Amino acid sequence: MKRIALLGMPNTGKSTFFNRLTGASARVGNWPGITVDLMSAKVPLGGAMAEIVDLPGIYDLHGFSDDEQVVRHFLENTPVDLVLLILNTSQIERQLALALQIKQLGLPSVLLLNMSDEAKKFGITVNTSSMAEQLGMPVVLFSAKYGEHYQEAMSVVAAAIGASHPVQLESLREKLQPDHQIEASMEAVLKKSVIIPERLSEQLSDRLDRVLLHPFWGILLFFAAMFLVFQAVFAFGKPLQDGVAWLLELFKDYALEPLLTGLPAPLHGFLIDGLYNGVGTVAAFVPVIVLFFLLMAVVEDTGYLSRAAFLMDALMSRMGLDGRSFVMVLMGFGCNVPALMGTRVMRSRPLRLLSMLVIPFSLCSARLQVFLFITTALFTAKQAPLVLFSLYLLSFATAILTALLFRKRFQNNEPFILELPPYRLPTLRQIVLRGWHEVHHFLSRASKFIVAGVVLVWLLTHLPFSAQPASPETWAGLIGGAMEPLLAPLGIDHKLAVALIFGLVAKEIVIGSLAVIFSLEGDALTRAIAQQMDWVQAYSFMLFTLVYTPCLSTIATLRSESKSLGFTLLSLGWSLGLAWTLSFAFYQGARALGL
Amino acid sequence: MTVNLPTLQPGQSGTITAIHAGEDLYHRLAALGFRVGKRLEIVRKGCCSGPLQVRIGTTDVIMRRHDALQIDVKVPG
Numbered sequence: 327m328k329r330i331a332l333l334g335m336p337n338t339g340k341s342t343f344f345n346r347l348t349g350a351s352a353r354v355g356n357w358p359g360i361t362v363d364l365m366s367a368k369v370p371l372g373g374a375m376a377e378i379v380d381l382p383g384i385y386d387l388h389g390f391s392d393d394e395q396v397v398r399h400f401l402e403n404t405p406v407d408l409v410l411l412i413l414n415t416s417q418i419e420r421q422l423a424l425a426l427q428i429k430q431l432g433l434p435s436v437l438l439l440n441m442s443d444e445a446k447k448f449g450i451t452v453n454t455s456s457m458a459e460q461l462g463m464p465v466v467l468f469s470a471k472y473g474e475h476y477q478e479a480m481s482v483v484a485a486a487i488g489a490s491h492p493v494q495l496e497s498l499r500e501k502l503q504p505d506h507q508i509e510a511s512m513e514a515v516l517k518k519s520v521i522i523p524e525r526l527s528e529q530l531s532d533r534l535d536r537v538l539l540h541p542f543w544g545i546l547l548f549f550a551a552m553f554l555v556f557q558a559v560f561a562f563g564k565p566l567q568d569g570v571a572w573l574l575e576l577f578k579d580y581a582l583e584p585l586l587t588g589l590p591a592p593l594h595g596f597l598i599d600g601l602y603n604g605v606g607t608v609a610a611f612v613p614v615i616v617l618f619f620l621l622m623a624v625v626e627d628t629g630y631l632s633r634a635a636f637l638m639d640a641l642m643s644r645m646g647l648d649g650r651s652f653v654m655v656l657m658g659f660g661c662n663v664p665a666l667m668g669t670r671v672m673r674s675r676p677l678r679l680l681s682m683l684v685i686p687f688s689l690c691s692a693r694l695q696v697f698l699f700i701t702t703a704l705f706t707a708k709q710a711p712l713v714l715f716s717l718y719l720l721s722f723a724t725a726i727l728t729a730l731l732f733r734k735r736f737q738n739n740e741p742f743i744l745e746l747p748p749y750r751l752p753t754l755r756q757i758v759l760r761g762w763h764e765v766h767h768f769l770s771r772a773s774k775f776i777v778a779g780v781v782l783v784w785l786l787t788h789l790p791f792s793a794q795p796a797s798p799e800t801w802a803g804l805i806g807g808a809m810e811p812l813l814a815p816l817g818i819d820h821k822l823a824v825a826l827i828f829g830l831v832a833k834e835i836v837i838g839s840l841a842v843i844f845s846l847e848g849d850a851l852t853r854a855i856a857q858q859m860d861w862v863q864a865y866s867f868m869l870f871t872l873v874y875t876p877c878l879s880t881i882a883t884l885r886s887e888s889k890s891l892g893f894t895l896l897s898l899g900w901s902l903g904l905a906w907t908l909s910f911a912f913y914q915g916a917r918a919l920g921l
Numbered sequence: 922m923t924v925n926l927p928t929l930q931p932g933q934s935g936t937i938t939a940i941h942a943g944e945d946l947y948h949r950l951a952a953l954g955f956r957v958g959k960r961l962e963i964v965r966k967g968c969c970s971g972p973l974q975v976r977i978g979t980t981d982v983i984m985r986r987h988d989a990l991q992i993d994v995k996v997p998g
């Protein structure tokens with residue numbers, strides 16, 4: 327099968343083109359020695375199937391950013407039959423350099439000049455046949471987003487792929503001529519085939535930016551926008567999650583239970599409360615991820631994400647992060663999982679890892695449920711909001727501390743220079759495809775790990791079967807007992823330790839697990855908890871719960887996104903250690919003060 | 922008069938006379954169209970020593986001030 331590499335500068339519409347061409351069939355593929363995700367898909371082209379690979383956007387084949395190295399590594403190690411180069415026509419005067427670099431490498435290629443619609447608006451005209459002649463490759467002007475001349479582009483591509491042979495690339499670097507030569511050829515091509523007006527007319531984007539990038543209004547609007555996104559995820563996510571839970575319950579009651587009656591109780595419990603619950607845990611994340619990325623697609627495709635980076639950079643650069651990390655950390659307060667996945671917009675690996683290290687400290691909505699329950703049980707209606715607020719502050723403080731401590735280790739050495747694209751309206755298709763791809767990604771990468779974890783915790787809390795579930799005689803109870811010396815100095819007893827083991831799976835089930843552990847429900851459980859511990863213990867427990875570890879799904883996502891077990895363990899180890907230290911300091915300090 | 926880029930005020934434009942950047946930054950700048958002799962304009966500056974928004978040709982970019990310090994520009998007068 328022939329292989330086509332899709333190449334272009336960032337923001338030129340590569341993904342838009344790729345999605346139009348491949349629809350929902352694209353998959354994340356594994357390529358030897360490459361640590362970023364590359365999407366690929368098999369599509370029929372000119373009567374045969376061809377595999378098309380979407381390479382990361384790069385500025386320069388000769389450059390040294392992570393992505394530029396990935397692309398070089400790919401081209402050097404994977405024979406391709408054709409390179410499809412996508413450039414943004416309205417920035418042709420600088421982007422053409424990439425076309426000349428490709429040409430010098432002797433790669434068979436087709437140049438797709440995208441955004442014909444915007445070029446028209448700017449008054450830029452291109453004589454494609456003159457350009458094709460000078461470059462020695464077919465050139466088509468089209469719009470990936472609106473489909474203008476798309477068919478024409480595809481037939482040119484089909485013809486080119488039919489005629490081409492795979493090229494083995496060696497000594498890529500040597501073949502690249504010095505940059506000044508490229509510059510000279512570029513001037514020549516431009517002079518002959520492109521007309522650019524002297525001054526660009528003021529665009530709508532400039533007017534919008536005057537408000538949206540305003541030092542005061544811009545920041546206000548930024549927080550308002552974030553708040554809206556956040557509320558939307560909450561407002562629509564919760565009912566959707568409940569709906570999914572309801573469907574799963576229905577399936578259990580009407581299909582699974584009748585099917586499984588007659589099985590011995592332990593096996594029945596294992597299948598339904600272990601395995602099926604694991605599937606349910608995974609499913610509960612699907613609506614949140616879809617929603618989050620529907621909204622992210624809007625934020626990103628409109629060009630607002632780079633604006634947010636501009637607004638927040640002054641603050642974030644001091645912590646070794648950039649403005650985009652801040653957006654993701656804020657998103658993490660809704661749910662850590664999609665926030666971690668969203669860090670993919672940051673193309674420098676150290677920067678991305680540092681952001682991923684920070685995000686799990688965001689007090690997500692699941693942890694909020696635990697805190698709401700405990701604060702209602704132990705604090706008065708007046709105190710409760712203050713207690714909650716202090717936990718939010720601590721969440722920020724631990725995030726900042728983490729960034730400051732680790733910024734040397736994950737030092738980002740790529741210059742922070744981002745393009746500020748004009749504002750654009752995303753199309754529905756783009757938005758929906760984004761949601762679909764991310765869910766698929768999450769399911770294929772993280773679901774096995776999550777189900778296995780849920781099953782493991784079920785086994786721990788139910789083995790041996792002779793013991794009462796979650797009682798001190800179960801394995802979880804034994805572990806809780808064994809950890810007593812470690813947890814007692816924090817004011818956490820063995821029963822709460824078992825709840826913490828449940829909390830590994832998902833914070834949502836901590837309260838449910840307390841019900842099982844105490845064999846009480848509702849108000850009775852609230853009263854029992856209030857009797858069981860005083861406020862110092864309760865606060866220490868909440869502190870520990872806030873920091874010790876995100877849920878299993880977050881861990882699974884950390885691992886699948888970082889592709890590094892070592893990094894995942896570092897993240898876990900650091901949060902466990904920090905949680906212990908904070909709770910210890912708080913509990914012992916409070917006791918020393920006689921509280 | 923030649924000054925470094927962050928000295929320019931919003932709305933002011935100048936011509937690049939030198940780029941003193943290291944290899945990484947140099948490449949990125951070159952790919953975005955920053956070359957000696959090119960005209961650029963500061964569109965706005967982020968508050969609290971935040972980044973600069975620079976317009977060069979049809980492209981707008983944001984960059985941090987310490988990176989922008991590496992770029993010398995000539996302004997009239």
Ligand SMILES: Nc1nc2c(ncn2[C@@H]2O[C@H](COP(=O)(O)OP(=O)(O)O)[C@@H](O)[C@H]2O)c(=O)[nH]1
Binds near residue numbers: 338339627756
């Ligand atoms: N006006 C216009 N915008 C486009 C066109 N193709 C893509 N875009 C927009 O350009 C932005 C960047 O596109 P994307 O596919 O994410 O670029 P990539 O970074 O190269 O993958 C998105 O907001 C797209 O909606 C086009 O033909 N015309």
